[in-house]
Amino acid sequence: MNTTVNKSQLSGWGGYRPIECRVAAPASRSALRQMVADRQSHPRLLMRGLGRSYGDSAVEPTGTVLLQNNLNRVRSFDHATGLLRCEAGVTLEDIIHVVLPHGWFLPTTPGTKFVTLGGAIAADVHGKNHHVDGTFGRWVQRLNLLLADGSECECSPLEHPELFWATIGGMGLTGVIVEAELQLRRCPSAYYHVSYRRCRNLDATLEVLAETDNSFTYSVGWIDCLGRGDRLGRSILMLGNDAQAGDLSGELRDHPFHVPPTRRKRVPLYFPNFALNRLSVSAFNYLYYAVHPDREVVVDYDSYFYPLDGIHDWNRIYGRRGFVQYQALFPQATAERGLRRALETLAAFGLASFLAVIKRSGPANPAPLSYLFDGYTLALDIPNVGPRMLEMARQLDDILLAEGGRLYLAKDSLMSPDTFRAMYPRLGQFLSVKRSVDPDNRFTSAQARRVGLLPSS
């Protein structure tokens, strides 16, 4: 039976500039294979996970966008070794539900569990432990890739290593990840010791992050992007380590993998565009800083890793015009100066939102389009206020380029071809693999064409 193709408005999580696309959800792996083989009806293709990339990475108006809601079976899980084999449409939430009761957790996780395995591999996502455990791709043992010619290829760091690494972080442009094997991480409980550290300015923030590099597996910080003068870069760091069962209180000690269910809230409608302004964000930042003194707590994995998942559709607070996320990575050597310049620019424009995050990153991996290398990242949401937003992003790009930094494809909505080429020096390596497996550029995305990774038409 032929898969139905419908028209639908698609955007990334930021809701910035939705575009009409042809969308289909193959009912099975064989239906997916049939669609890939049918060049006539589907000359161009793109896989989409849960659309949690912020910009246009999972959007393609000139081809067929394939959803993977029906390609989400867990194939095997070895409780003893923590090796998990799944179809790519399985979500990180599904994985946690299957493996946590057996004392395993994701090796690393982004700030939302509403992400597919395919999306996590294609973006080579990172978590709060990059400086210790690297990216998601480091833990992928092997993957099955459906190629543009309809054949399937199993690859790993040892078999077809170039194709494997080009697919890790390759944003769906090498083919369809249909299945993957992931090495999980042992965890002693579903809980984490979290140490809150209040830092009065950027120097203090960087000092504490550097000092605690070896003593905490996880680190992340909220940063006040409107702070100026001696408050520039003030932050609340949240440094975490696994909690042992014996550290838990009451009944949890006997059931360390149990997390009592909580009710999720929902943002019921789009906020009006004026709701987020300098005043409201300043007030939020003032209060947030004030109510977080230094303290030690034990919290469950949901509260520590996924605080935003507790509020469905939280992206609606930015209104119908949406927002863009800007994640800037500064190399270790220039991070202090780069972050200072970026924060000064943000404060001067007064456009950043209350959701701004600073993280430490460790060494790069062999994947040519993977995002991170040794340094610090600053991620923030910028409401779409039109030309002023574009001007601020342009100024931030200039700073980032001058300091040898980089933007993250999974978050990007605005990067230009020149900027992309300058920030991703291993692009040639990626393109040579792409040409060998997809010479006609069947796998494309709006983003790939916008940043000049693929031809624009």
Ligand SMILES: Cc1cc2nc3c(=O)[nH]c(=O)nc-3n(C[C@H](O)[C@H](O)[C@H](O)COP(=O)(O)OP(=O)(O)OC[C@H]3O[C@@H](n4cnc5c(N)ncnc54)[C@H](O)[C@@H]3O)c2cc1C
């Ligand atoms: C609240 C929030 C917090 C986040 N925090 C982090 C973070 O801390 N760290 C981080 O790294 N990222 C973070 N992200 C970004 C997110 O993890 C990535 O964008 C991820 O790729 C989204 O997965 P998805 O399943 O929604 O994929 P989509 O957004 O739908 O697609 C992303 C890319 O993956 C490709 N793709 C999807 N499935 C396949 C497949 N089967 N085969 C080939 N290609 C495929 C798509 O073509 C596209 O290029 C966050 C996002 C949100 C909304």
